[in-house]
Amino acid sequence: MARSKPLIGIPADRRILGPHPYHCVGEKYIDAVADVSRCMPVLIPAAADRLDVESVLEFVDGILLTGSYTNVEPHRYGGPPSVPGTLHDPQRDATTLALIPGLVAAGIPLFAICRGFQEVNVAFGGTLWQKVQEVPGLSDHRENKEDPLEKQYAEAHEIELAPGGLLCQLAGGDRVRVNSVHEQGVQALGHGLEVEARAPDGLIEAFRVRSAGFALAVQWHPEWRVTENSFSTALFTAFGDAARSWANRR
Numbered sequence: 001m002a003r004s005k006p007l008i009g010i011p012a013d014r015r016i017l018g019p020h021p022y023h024c025v026g027e028k029y030i031d032a033v034a035d036v037s038r039c040m041p042v043l044i045p046a047a048a049d050r051l052d053v054e055s056v057l058e059f060v061d062g063i064l065l066t067g068s069y070t071n072v073e074p075h076r077y078g079g080p081p082s083v084p085g086t087l088h089d090p091q092r093d094a095t096t097l098a099l100i101p102g103l104v105a106a107g108i109p110l111f112a113i114c115r116g117f118q119e120v121n122v123a124f125g126g127t128l129w130q131k132v133q134e135v136p137g138l139s140d141h142r143e144n145k146e147d148p149l150e151k152q153y154a155e156a157h158e159i160e161l162a163p164g165g166l167l168c169q170l171a172g173g174d175r176v177r178v179n180s181v182h183e184q185g186v187q188a189l190g191h192g193l194e195v196e197a198r199a200p201d202g203l204i205e206a207f208r209v210r211s212a213g214f215a216l217a218v219q220w221h222p223e224w225r226v227t228e229n230s231f232s233t234a235l236f237t238a239f240g241d242a243a244r245s246w247a248n249r250r
Helices: 027-035 053-059 090-106 115-123 166-171 230-249
Strands: 007-011 013-017 020-024 040-044 062-065 110-113 127-129 157-161 175-178 185-188 193-198 204-209 215-218
Touching: 007 027, 007 090, 013 090, 027 040, 027 230, 053 090, 062 090, 062 115, 062 230, 090 110, 090 115, 110 115, 110 230, 115 127, 115 185, 115 204, 115 215, 157 166, 157 204, 166 175, 166 193, 166 230, 185 204, 193 215, 215 230
Parallel strands: 007 040, 007 062, 062 110, 110 215
Antiparallel strands: 013 020, 127 185, 157 175, 157 193, 193 204, 204 215
16 A cells, blocks of 8 residues: 655654653654654664664655754764763664665665764764864854753854755755754764855854765754744755655655
């Protein structure tokens, strides 16, 4: 039976809630996929040791890699040990880093946000700054966690879009304003990745996989109140269109 909507796989975070482990995905990502991309979100457990990657890639028409409060473990990219208290999710690392190469090679659409942006860079051999605010010449890209969410996710700075790039086409111009809710950032860009946007301090804010059809990663959070921002809406619409195109070619 033909599917009525493309299926978008969303790898989960593994978190301890109370005494029990859970596999969780933020509702704002599910809503953006369902309401703007017009696709069916399907949660993928962070269980790499029991996950059949080939089977996952056979049924999904796209993958969304979400943001998270956790950081990619530095041993994944040869970085120095994290400072004590840094939150990590090794189960998610193992799951996403196993999925990314296969789905890109297969041509399955990929949209990565914040932590997902960092995961894609690491999967392609890139490295990360663990604390951007401590790097000379770079700005503090963190939110104030004491602020209400509306202020944390408010537009924080402008980004410059690469001329002729995908984001430039979707925005209809070369500059847009975005929110800024991150501490990690790209140090060295991975192999085969092409910059799509930079912050005023030069930090990479978006890239795409050069050899892929739709494989886009952004550092900011377009899923936040996605329908209230025309650029965010355009991003999730383009992702959904790419997934529909992939599903129709199956």
